[in-house]
Amino acid sequence: MKLDSPLDLSPRHGDGSPHTNRHPDKRWAWRFSACHHLNAQRLGGKGAQLARLHALGLPVPDGLCIPIEAMDEYAQHNGLDLDRALGSGDAAVWAEMADKLRQGEFPSHAISELALAYEGLGAGAVAVRSSACDEDGHSLSFAGQHSSYLQVQGVPELLQRLRCCWASLFNAAALSYRRQHAQALAGARMGVVIQRMVPATASSCAGVGFARDPLAPELQQMRIEACRGLGEGLVSGRVPSDGYTLALDDLRTLGEDLAHKHSALLWSPEHAQLQVHSLPQDLATAAALDEPARKEVGALLLRCSRLLGQPQDIEWARDEQGQLWLLQSRAITTLQTLAPDEGPQQGPADAALTDNVLWSRMDIGEIFTGRMTPLGISFAKHYQYQVHRACGAGIGLLDLGDPDHYMGYYRGHVYLNVAYTAYLLSQTPPGMDQAPFLHRFSSEEVVLDGYRNPYGQRLGASAWRRLQSTGYWLYKTARELLGAQRRARRMVASRHREYARAQQMDLSRLSRGELNQELQHALAYFKSMHMGYLPFYINAFTLYGALEEMCTSWLPGRGLHLQNRLKGDMSNLRTVESARELWQLTQALQAYPELPALLDRTPAELALSILAEHAQGQAFLRAEYAAFMRENGVRGHEEMELTHPRWVDDPSYVFQMIKIYMRQGFSVDERLANNDQHRSVDTEALLAELSPGRRWLLRRVSTLYCACSRLREETRMSMITSIWLVRRVLVELCRRLLEQGQLRDMSDMAWMEFADIQAYLEGRLSAEQAFPPAVLEARRRRQQAWLRDGEPPLTFVGRPPARPATVATVRGDLTGLGTSRGVLRARARVILDLNRQAPELQSGEVIVTHFTDASWTPLFALAGAVVTDVGSMLSHSSIVAREFGIPSVVNTQFATSSIRSGDWLTVDGERGLVAIERQHTLAEETPPCPF
DSSP, X not given: OOTTSOOOOOOBOTTSOBOOSSOTTOOSOEEGGGOTTSOHHHHHHHHHHHHHHXXXXXXXXXXXXXXXXXXXXXXXXXXXXXXXXXHHOOHHHHHHHHHHHHHOOOOHHHHHXXXXXXXXXXXXXXXXXXXXXXXXXXXXXXXXXXXXXXXXOSHHHHHHHHHHHHHGGGOHHHHHHHHHTTOOSTTOOEEEEEEEOOOOOTTOEEEEEESSOTTOTTSSEEEEEXXXXXXXXXXXXXXXXXXXXXXXXXXXXXXXXXXXXXXXXEEETTXXXXXXXXXXXXXXXXXXXXXXXXXXXXXHHHHHHHHHTSOEEEEEEEOTTOOEXXXXXXXXXXXXXXXXXXXXXXXXXXXXXXXTOEEEOSSSOGGGOSOOOHHHHHHHHHHHHHTHHHHHHHTTOSOOOOGGGTEEEETTEEEEEHHHHHHHHTTSGGGSSOHHHHHHTOOTTOOOXXXXXXXXXXXXXXXXXXXXXXXXXXXXXXXXXXXXXXXXXXXXXXXXXHHHHHHHOOGGGSOHHHHHHHHHHHHHHHHHHHHHHHHHHHHHHHHHHHHHHHHHHHSTTTOTTGGGTSOOOOTTOHHHHHHHHHHHHHHHGGGSTTHHHHHHHSOGGGXXXXXXXXXXHHHHIIIIIHHHHHHHTTOBSSTTOTTSOBTTTOTHHHHHHHHHHHHHOOOHHHHHHHHHHHHHHHHHHHHHTSOHHHHHHHHHHHHHHHHHHHHHHHHHHHHHHHHHHHHHHHHHHHHHHHHTTSOSSGGGGGGOOHHHHHHHHTTSSOHHHHSOHHHHXXXXXXXXXXXXXXXXXXXXXXXXXXXXXXXXXXXXXXXXXXXXXXXXXXXEEEXXXXXXXXXXXXXXXXXXXXXXXXXXXHHHTTOSEEEESSOOTTSHHHHHHHHHTOOEEEOOSSHHXXXXXXXXXXXXXXXXXXXXXXXXXXTTOOOOOOO
């Protein structure tokens, strides 16, 4: 029977269920109030649980249970053999059965019953959720394995979503989960829950709660997480959320992690879909749950756990009127205590060394900035053991040392063993004095007065060995100077070839062996490009240090950061060039008269698909857009983190910036040109005070530094292209594993180990051996624990602190490292999620964030200044701020926890000071625009 067939609207039972001539216990829809006596074998785990909770008087929104036997009747009506398909063990057969379930027809009496039952709920918006027979049980949750749909309205959509929930029984991931937990496939069936939606607005909130903290089950505390809008935004990771830790005895707050909740997931009637919406500042900064509200959620958690006999994991929602609703409750199935964290040292530990090593994550390359996933960390280890040693030979180190001591890892962060690196560099003339290098990589958390490197002060015991190492360094340096330009040209040409090759290759058509060959090709290119890039990085680093020393010595007290203001046309750095090219891409839209208005009204995440369906859009994509992506498409946030998409993978950020540039209406070229002119005039007076010889030498070193910096930026693009080549192979692998049911969703990619991926592709491990779900889940929980515990120190000597310091809020002004001169007073804009918050930045405001990398560059063209928690003179934010001529203060440590969007800041980029004036004191003023 088709969906538009006439409905047989039979009279109802007293409980609201339709009356038919069928057996009274055989219904297609049961109201919660009438089915609490039925078990999970009739209603599915979720349905039986919700009916029971409703009967116990808990605040459960009213709803319906579609029983298990309804799926059997539907299958029989459409001639489908469910058990035969389940027993095949073939993912292709499962996919075919899912398609047939989605396309089948309902018996006429079923449509009548479902329509009347839906009318009995008020015929409004409902949630349609899966309820498999063994779902939400005492030992298995099946969380995320089956389908659920929100904001379903009308009988036709309701019926289609019901079909889709049944079809999700045949998700390969769900069936694999069953087998891995020794659950029989034969006889598996799906019930469905239809439940009234709790209205969600920007001021309402929702979330999850755990009656025992899953990351610290040994403690007498519970955990609640809350976001604005729909709780699906939190569960899917699409919006920020607060976290609260409450004591079990009296529900007092033991700890709170308040996020900047810049967005909420809400229903958009205009687009008839769920969309992420920006929130006003007052809602973004306020706690989602105040003290009484979080206690109310905590009391609900305790009540559920007491009534159901074991600790519960609940989903809840709080509507705009403050009414708390229970949406779901299931037993917590994972309460293992996490093992203690180990220190960063790799390989065998030597106590004499371990207690005195200087570790740092300051300025160790933009690609390593930020907390990395297990996949990112394991790929960094591949770099440490397979690539870094060869890079050392490339910069003239005769003795390459022990790879175990190159780097370390702690709580998801990559640390450089600064002591060992200084020791290795001491075999070269520039590195004989270790002090400058040690101080360059140390933050305020450590005091180096009296520090002695545990590895020694000079590598090479004999004079002959030292002569050899010096000679080798001179030879490699001379070759580097003579061949640098030629090598850079080769690297740039190679990245264009590799990008074109990758774009033409369909990885989905490759066998597993061929996919492994593609990974080996990418890893060989990865090693080659890092070996080519590192000499440029080291030379620029060394020349910058020489410039800094000369300016400080020759112009004491007056040449503060003069090395950052010397005229040296660096506005064509590849990183800065990306902002110019994105602005030029925006200007190119003028040749397509229908596109500016189209893009302006189209959400950035939909822009590519909309343009692909438009005649002018297709021409724009083939020409200007393709050329832009060829040069910049492999950029992304924290490029060594393989889980992060690049612009070519997800261009929503690019289109977001195009929309912003269209609305702001200014020229990137003019900003860069004005800064060059200002910088030139400003520094000439100071240089005139030097003797002709010193002035000539200073300019010469500055020219060399600028040349090395340009080559570093050009070749850096080749290096990050190589990382993208590795990433695309891993994405294809995960897509296949998802189809096979080995992964729950693509986010499981983050919890893999790179060495296991290699072993699987090479055939040394099976998928079950390489990616066991329990191990992936353990890594995910570990990462969650690290995120909650705050950031470990930037630098430390010896062993890391037992527990990282909690995020501090500094009352008063901030101090940091001034890295780009100038003074500006303007409003702050705290940006913690670049892709989603970029549109919030208004022209001339101060960017306040943890750190920046190359993907932030287009936003600098709008900013009046930048303030970061982490950074150095050579970090991305410092270099790009200098080229755009805006003040920059980095390494403040507490900027993002102390400053709120809307606060007025006075940023002194020379002295490293940030004065804070709270928003409410100057609410009516208008921020000045510095350009």
